[in-house]
Amino acid sequence: MFSIEHDFDATVITLVDEGRAPLQEDVTITAFEDCVTVEQLDARTGEVQKITLSLGQVHELGAALDLPEGIYRIGPERD
Numbered sequence: 917m918f919s920i921e922h923d924f925d926a927t928v929i930t931l932v933d934e935g936r937a938p939l940q941e942d943v944t945i946t947a948f949e950d951c952v953t954v955e956q957l958d959a960r961t962g963e964v965q966k967i968t969l970s971l972g973q974v975h976e977l978g979a980a981l982d983l984p985e986g987i988y989r990i991g992p993e994r995d
Contacts, residue, residue, distance in 0.1 A: 917932045917934055918930060918931045918932065919932075925949070926947055927946070928945070928946050929944070929945040929946075929947075930942055930943070931943040931944075941959055942956070950970075950971065951970055951971065952969045953966055953967065953968050954966070954969070975990065976990055
């Protein structure tokens with residue numbers, strides 16, 4: 917199950933793990949104008965773990981889901 921909410925400055929997607937145990941904590945993905953954050957509660961520590969992806973990294977992640985093993989570069993070379 918998942919939910920989608922549109923806030924003033926971001927779109928928030930929450931993924932809820934359903935099914936047989938063991939289940940994982942909810943994952944919250946927040947898409948801003950310039951980056952995307954992914955957050956999940958670490959049940960062992962009680963702290964929320966957060967990573968931030970640039971829009972380029974999100975684009976590459978989406979492409980990687982449809983490609984076989986290998987090393988790829990999408991678009992022009994970066995410095």
